[in-house]
Amino acid sequence: MDSVNPLALRKVLARNMRIRRAELAISQEEVAFRTGLTQAYLSGIEREKRNISLDTIQKIAFALETTGSALLDMR
Secondary structure, three states, X not given: OOOOOHHHHHHHHHHHHHXXXXXXXXXXXXXXXXXXXXXXXXXXXXXXXXXXXXXXXXXXXXXXXXXXXXXXXXX
């Protein structure tokens, strides 16, 4: 199994969140409302400053109308 740098996954998650928000034309504030997380916390994720749980990834994925695996897709 190939090893993946955890910081690389943060970068992938952040990029995919920004792309998906743009596709849906929604703000961090809207994602915050949909997830129950704060906008500041979501900003930290998108700036690669947060190490988040799988449960949080799932909440964000649901809010962004996608899957957790899509948010972590390195392509």
